[in-house]
Amino acid sequence: MKQPAAVLGVGQTRHRSKRTDVSIAGLCREAADRAVASAGLALADVDAVVVGKAPDLFEGVMMPELYLADALGAVGKPLLRVHTAGSVGGATGIVATSLVQAGLHRRVLALAFEKQSESNAMWALSIAPPFSIPVVAGAGGYFAPHIRAYIRRSGAPPHIGALVAVKDRRNGALNPYAHLQQGDITLEKVLASPMLWDPVRYDETCPSSDGACAVVIGDSDAAAAAPGPVAWPRRCAASRPCSRVRTTSTRPRAGSAWRRCGGRPASPTRWTRSTWPRSTCRSPGTSRCGWRTSASLLPGKAGG
Amino acid sequence: MSADVAVVGFAQSPVRVRDDATTSGVEMLVPIFAEVFRATGLNRRDIGFWCSGSSDYLAGRAFSFVSAVDAIGAVPPAMESHVEMDAAWALYEAWAKVLTGEAEIALAYGFGKSSGAELRRVLALQLDPYLVAPLWPDSVSVAALQARLGLEAGRWTEKDMAEVAARSRAAARSNPDAQVSGPVTAAELLARPYVAEPLRAHDCAPVGDGAAVVIIASAARARELCERPAWISGFAHQVDSGSLGARDLLAVPSAAGAASAARAGSVELAELHAPFSHQELLLREALGLGEGVAVNPSGGALCGNPMFAAGLARIGLAARAVMSGRVSRALGHATSGPALQQNLVCVLSGEAS
Numbered sequence: 001m002k003q004p005a006a007v008l009g010v011g012q013t014r015h016r017s018k019r020t021d022v023s024i025a026g027l028c029r030e031a032a033d034r035a036v037a038s039a040g041l042a043l044a045d046v047d048a049v050v051v052g053k054a055p056d057l058f059e060g061v062m063m064p065e066l067y068l069a070d071a072l073g074a075v076g077k078p079l080l081r082v083h084t085a086g087s088v089g090g091a092t093g094i095v096a097t098s099l100v101q102a103g104l105h106r107r108v109l110a111l112a113f114e115k116q117s118e119s120n121a122m123w124a125l126s127i128a129p130p131f132s133i134p135v136v137a138g139a140g141g142y143f144a145p146h147i148r149a150y151i152r153r154s155g156a157p158p159h160i161g162a163l164v165a166v167k168d169r170r171n172g173a174l175n176p177y178a179h180l181q182q183g184d185i186t187l188e189k190v191l192a193s194p195m196l197w198d199p200v201r202y203d204e205t206c207p208s209s210d211g212a213c214a215v216v217i218g219d220s221d222a223a224a225a226a227p228g229p230v231a232w233p234r235r236c237a238a239s240r241p242c243s244r245v246r247t248t249s250t251r252p253r254a255g256s257a258w259r260r261c262g263g264r265p266a267s268p269t270r271w272t273r274s275t276w277p278r279s280t281c282r283s284p285g286t287s288r289c290g291w292r293t294s295a296s297l298l299p300g301k302a303g304g
Numbered sequence: 305m306s307a308d309v310a311v312v313g314f315a316q317s318p319v320r321v322r323d324d325a326t327t328s329g330v331e332m333l334v335p336i337f338a339e340v341f342r343a344t345g346l347n348r349r350d351i352g353f354w355c356s357g358s359s360d361y362l363a364g365r366a367f368s369f370v371s372a373v374d375a376i377g378a379v380p381p382a383m384e385s386h387v388e389m390d391a392a393w394a395l396y397e398a399w400a401k402v403l404t405g406e407a408e409i410a411l412a413y414g415f416g417k418s419s420g421a422e423l424r425r426v427l428a429l430q431l432d433p434y435l436v437a438p439l440w441p442d443s444v445s446v447a448a449l450q451a452r453l454g455l456e457a458g459r460w461t462e463k464d465m466a467e468v469a470a471r472s473r474a475a476a477r478s479n480p481d482a483q484v485s486g487p488v489t490a491a492e493l494l495a496r497p498y499v500a501e502p503l504r505a506h507d508c509a510p511v512g513d514g515a516a517v518v519i520i521a522s523a524a525r526a527r528e529l530c531e532r533p534a535w536i537s538g539f540a541h542q543v544d545s546g547s548l549g550a551r552d553l554l555a556v557p558s559a560a561g562a563a564s565a566a567r568a569g570s571v572e573l574a575e576l577h578a579p580f581s582h583q584e585l586l587l588r589e590a591l592g593l594g595e596g597v598a599v600n601p602s603g604g605a606l607c608g609n610p611m612f613a614a615g616l617a618r619i620g621l622a623a624r625a626v627m628s629g630r631v632s633r634a635l636g637h638a639t640s641g642p643a644l645q646q647n648l649v650c651v652l653s654g655e656a657s
Contacts, residue, residue, distance in 0.1 A: 081389050239383045
């Protein structure tokens with residue numbers, strides 16, 4: 001029988017390109033301390049720890065949770081290590097929530113981190129394994145063909161990705177923990193930035209960051225004892241298709257997880273000229289981004 | 305509550321150095337998925353939650369487990385998760401998922417191509433990356449320090465260690481999946497050279513490739529899938545310090561703590577994940593296993609230790625002993641990290657609570 005679970009506290013570090021003042025353990029402890037403090041707890045009050053991190057090659061440490069057990073107060077407790085690729089931060093929260101919902105623990109610390117300055121993320125993603133197509137160009141080299149295929153199939157206009165970057169960078173400027181603080185970024189600047197992996201430009205990619213984030217998940221008794229308001233996750237789900245499927249590899253996974261969470265099935269997005277956004281982002285802090293999509297046009301009709 | 309979930313199926317690949325298998329695990333997984341589905345009458349659409357255990361450092365590439373998902377099949381998309389740990393911990397995550405009621409049937413699998421590189425050096429990268437790993441203390445050398453401490457403390461002798469190996473190899477003769485087996489005496493083993501003094505080759509698990517899969521089901525489904533399900537009556541894990549110098553290497557508090565939390569008393573059979581002979585002796589004591597307990601009738605990890613699958617296979621073998629009616633209560637154990645740092649205990653019973 002599923003027990004209710006709530007987020008009791010949240011903590012994160014500022015995300016920077018290099019945190020040379022701390023070790024991996026120091027970075028993680030910073031986020032963990034802030035999370036338990038915001039829940040009105042100490043690390044000793046935590047019953048179990050879930051660490052999320054992907055992939056190990058980003059820091060050059062195999063299964064770093066083994067070395068982090070002391071820094072996270074996990075010695076003598078259950079310690080789980082989640083690795084679900086790029087989704088790992090969210091998956092870590094889902095696993096911690098499951099442990100509380102299963103009735104196994106009262107309070108679980110979930111923590112995810114990356115300290116990319118310790119190694120070289122481009123190298124870590126550029127290995128050519130046997131019997132696979134060598135990409136040898138980091139994550140962008142892998143995703144660019146998928147993005148090109150999506151643009152071809154959907155008829156998305158060429159500046160849509162850049163608009164997402166403008167919107168997120170301006171929103172990020174409102175978040176003191178965000179690595180990039182670019183409140184004055186414009187569509188023109190993004191479109192003028194160097195092309196890295198056609199069609200992905202420099203300003204359209206994430207930075208390599210050092211940072212950690214932690215949440216404390218608790219059961220209903222722990223929530224009742226919390227000093228401040230708590231947030232109750234209603235449903236969580238994650239799913240994954242096979243690595244090579246005919247359509248975009250993101251749609252089946254998002255669609256199925258969305259439906260498991262009670263969402264309505266979405267029709268594939270098709271872009272038409274009349275729905276192209278006319279303006280770029282509005283000023284930071286407003287919720288509208290000035291772009292709309294039209295749903296479920298027949299294949300072949302899109303793109304104007 | 306915890307007995308509401310049971311193991312209903314198990315399969316493992318033979319442990320071998322597999323030149324025909326890539327590090328993605330797919331070649332080793334597809335046959336054992338077919339085997340476990342044939343035995344349970346299930347197909348992949350019946351699985352509500354999948355969870356796997358494997359390692360990027362073993363595969364030599366980032367996100368290696370994503371390729372293994374190909375063995376599941378592309379459609380429909382599966383509710384799926386992955387731990388960078390032995391798949392015994394994947395089974396733990398799957399067990400929690402069934403306890404929440406979000407899945408009725410869950411499948412955990414693990415795979416490892418340990419022979420892809422020099423395993424003992426790869427595992428050195430599990431240590432403190434600033435102060436210890438740069439010295440490259442490999443996993444066999446770290447275990448040798450632990451064995452040496454035990455010898456000097458009078459806890460065991462090299463003959464005791466050789467007897468563990470001889471008994472394991474004799475037991476493995478009835479296990480076709482074992483990598484090493486055969487009749488040999490402790491005296492014969494002791495005449496062989498050291499690998500890392502005081503460890504000889506027989507004291508160390510062989511390097512082998514393999515995979516394992518376990519299916520669990522809620523009470524509502526377990527009885528229809530299996531004549532005699534192996535009910536999970538206790539399931540717990542703990543970790544010890546990551547600092548070798550801060551640990552008493554002759555105590556395994558995380559194993560004792562997990563056994564206590566899993567209420568592991570009075571089992572008839574125990575499958576222990578002890579990659580080194582002296583570690584079986586340490587674990588017997590930490591888990592409170594008496595003389596009457598049959599330990600590692602499969603031969604144990606000393607006769608086949610596919611990384612990231614061997615712990616799950618121990619639980620599967622313990623469950624098989626219960627499902628076949630050979631015993632009524634059995635224990636499966638898994639370990640991870642240098643010198644038994646992290647330990648998991650799963651207790652299986654023929655009777656639902």
